[in-house]
Amino acid sequence: MPKEILLSKKNIAGITGLLLLLVGVRVFEDALFYDPFINFFKTEFQHQRLPDFDAVQLFLGLLFRYSVNTVLSLGILCLLFRQKQILVVSFWMYVLFFILLSIAFFWLLRYDPDYMMLFYVRRFLIQPLFLVLFIPAFYYQKFAK
Template sequence: MIKKLFNNKKSIFFIILFLFGLVSIRIFERKLFYDPFLHFFRTEYENQELPVFDGFKLFLNIVFRYSLNTLLSLGIIFSVFKEKVLLVFSSWLYLVFFIVLTMIFFGLLFFSEKPDYWMLFYVRRFLIQPLFLLLFLPAFFYQKLKNKEC
């Protein structure tokens, strides 16, 4: 499968293009997105109060960033595997994870008197970084290899 991928220059071009998009989102995150927690989590935040934030604006920006990361990640997954079924399955996974993680994130923010900052940090990280791509690609490769053995 990897040999096939490297023989297909068009796929490599799109993978590099999508990776460039993901890196660009990370590089320009301060300019593109409203996120008062970027600075907060880079400091000694354990004994500080949460920063003041606009919940609706934060939600819209998380949706926007997650959507961009998801579209680029799905592009990479499709470029690597070329299977529509895998693309649909991944899309559903991204949607379910987004709903669950968003509920946890905003539940911690709005319904906890003093939220667990570590939990908040990692839930937010899964929402704003393309970490699911790092989980899905090896899992799908493993599944492909396992199916070929049978």
């Protein structure tokens, strides 16, 4: 019994540390990532022009940020569920979502002037929102059996 409690405390400490790292990604986003849309979306952007950007650098910045968030999120899922199958499924879902959202993001930048749709697609790319969706889904799946 004490070993299980110690393991639980280690998991809680690990999850707390990973969550703090996710917060750090958000706090230091200006210094860590190339994203000219950070300041754009903090203003009244509906009636402004899109900022100038380098598409390759923007893609690489989004890929880097998404990857950092993904690794930290997978670490949290690993500590919460301790099942390899959940990690494998989550990893492939993260890859698929990045591909689909990146295509949507750059398509919206090029062809669609709907800034709100661009805002929300970008939000899924730069924030660990999938973690917020995956945790309840995997808990439901685990306890529904």
